[in-house]
Amino acid sequence: MRKDQRTIREDQTAIRQDIAIIRYALPQTVEAMSADAKFIVDFERNPKFTGRQALLKELRSKLCEERPKQWNHRVALYGLGGVGKTQLALEYVYSNQSNYQSIYWISASNQSDLLSGFVEIARRTACAPLYIGSRTNSEIAKDVVWCLNRQHNWLLVIDNLDDVPVVDGYLPKAAPDKHILITTRNQHTRHVQAQGLLVSVFEEEEALELLLSQAEVSPIGDKEREYAIDIVKELGCLPLAIEQAGAHIRQLLSSDLSEFLSLYRANRSSLHSKPSEEIRNYYKQTVATTWKMSVDHLSSDSTSLLRLLAFLNPDGVLILFLEDGKKGLGTDLKDIIGDKVRRGEAALELEKLSLVRRQKDIQFGDKITIHRLVQSTTQDEMPHDVFTNMSMEVIEICDAAFPSTNDWTPELLSQSRVYFDSSCWATFVLAYD
Numbered sequence: 001m002r003k004d005q006r007t008i009r010e011d012q013t014a015i016r017q018d019i020a021i022i023r024y025a026l027p028q029t030v031e032a033m034s035a036d037a038k039f040i041v042d043f044e045r046n047p048k049f050t051g052r053q054a055l056l057k058e059l060r061s062k063l064c065e066e067r068p069k070q071w072n073h074r075v076a077l078y079g080l081g082g083v084g085k086t087q088l089a090l091e092y093v094y095s096n097q098s099n100y101q102s103i104y105w106i107s108a109s110n111q112s113d114l115l116s117g118f119v120e121i122a123r124r125t126a127c128a129p130l131y132i133g134s135r136t137n138s139e140i141a142k143d144v145v146w147c148l149n150r151q152h153n154w155l156l157v158i159d160n161l162d163d164v165p166v167v168d169g170y171l172p173k174a175a176p177d178k179h180i181l182i183t184t185r186n187q188h189t190r191h192v193q194a195q196g197l198l199v200s201v202f203e204e205e206e207a208l209e210l211l212l213s214q215a216e217v218s219p220i221g222d223k224e225r226e227y228a229i230d231i232v233k234e235l236g237c238l239p240l241a242i243e244q245a246g247a248h249i250r251q252l253l254s255s256d257l258s259e260f261l262s263l264y265r266a267n268r269s270s271l272h273s274k275p276s277e278e279i280r281n282y283y284k285q286t287v288a289t290t291w292k293m294s295v296d297h298l299s300s301d302s303t304s305l306l307r308l309l310a311f312l313n314p315d316g317v318l319i320l321f322l323e324d325g326k327k328g329l330g331t332d333l334k335d336i337i338g339d340k341v342r343r344g345e346a347a348l349e350l351e352k353l354s355l356v357r358r359q360k361d362i363q364f365g366d367k368i369t370i371h372r373l374v375q376s377t378t379q380d381e382m383p384h385d386v387f388t389n390m391s392m393e394v395i396e397i398c399d400a401a402f403p404s405t406n407d408w409t410p411e412l413l414s415q416s417r418v419y420f421d422s423s424c425w426a427t428f429v430l431a432y433d
Helices: 002-025 053-064 085-095 111-125 137-150 204-215 222-234 239-252 257-266 268-272 292-296 300-309 319-328 331-338 340-352 372-381 384-401 410-424 427-431
Strands: 074-078 102-107 154-159 178-184 195-198 356-361 365-370
Touching: 053 074, 053 085, 053 178, 053 195, 074 085, 085 154, 085 178, 102 111, 111 137, 204 222, 204 239, 222 239, 222 257, 239 257, 239 268, 257 268, 268 372, 292 372, 300 331, 300 340, 300 372, 300 384, 319 331, 319 365, 319 384, 331 340, 340 356, 365 372
Parallel strands: 074 178, 074 195, 102 154, 154 178
Antiparallel strands: 356 365
16 A cells, blocks of 8 residues: 555656646747846946947947858957956946847856856746756756747857856857857857957046046046046056056045055055955956966966066067077076977967967067056066066076177167067066066
8 A cells, every 4th residue: 555655656746747847848938937037137237337339339230240151149258357348248238138038147157157047047937947856957057058049039148258168068059139148268269159359458538437437536637637547558448457446546545646656556466456346246356366366277388478478568579589589598488489389389378368469460470468467467476586587587588689789780770679669668677676
């Protein structure tokens, strides 16, 4: 008798599970969802969002356009950490909310966060069963992807996808009415099968607008504007740094711009480590920490190359200059610079994190650019002995790259001017800072 009752209960459970599976297998219509289920974005709109209007327009165009041999309707915003990729994606979401029936936002900082995001979509939309058997988050996520493939007119934002394999197997199919927006530091957006859209640092006027807004400076006279221009130039027009500087100016200096640069230069490392309270809900990193986690996982070759670049011209270090000066370097760096494969792989690793960019120079070949604040934070993180040794190596590479004054021909003189202008102007300032 007990066996029969147990069998009956098992049969009833199996029937309920079958009914649930059938119910969830039927595609849920967007129209039947509640407003809460149609808009799953945990961030509020940023009322102080500044500039980027042309970039927002280009983003909309790329998501909507159909072009041959392109990853259509899937766009990856890429750029340096702290440049405002998430803020741009968030502004796109709110300014285009009426163009989609449903919008979903998922963090992809790691696979656990990604899967949790899909589970939250399943919970709030009832598009996939959560409690049938011992279902894993991975299984639920794949069910959500399956449902999205059958629905229409949605936008899926996948934020902070720096480690591309995290999303393998979890990307729904994009289509004219199914858009996917990704934010990533990885410049090689083909790896996520998306069109890339670079998010650069601010233009000077945008940077000024953000700084003055955050610092609450009023009225704004010619002197205040001059101080503000000097500040945003010192910070390389990086939005995160400007946000934090504005907060420091308002809180520590009673909105007095004139004192900030002297304070900043004397306490750079400390100020870079202080978070901005205003943006903590959107971005929890500081200038000091936004690249640190990535840098901590670099290979030894990439770390050495980054430290070398931290003392050279941020606007462009010619590969030719490095090759001509490598004989002045210590053994490890000399081997890295002299081996095209090792040097290329080290630069590629830095490039994937948007810590550097490689660009073509028509006359002298490739060059590497690096943001000023990446340089300064890299220097600040160096142990004293490493900083001292690297300073000497940079002086030696300059000495070795330039020909002896006794041997200068017009051609060598011209080349040396290029080396000085594009690679060495910052060397001695930084080495003796």
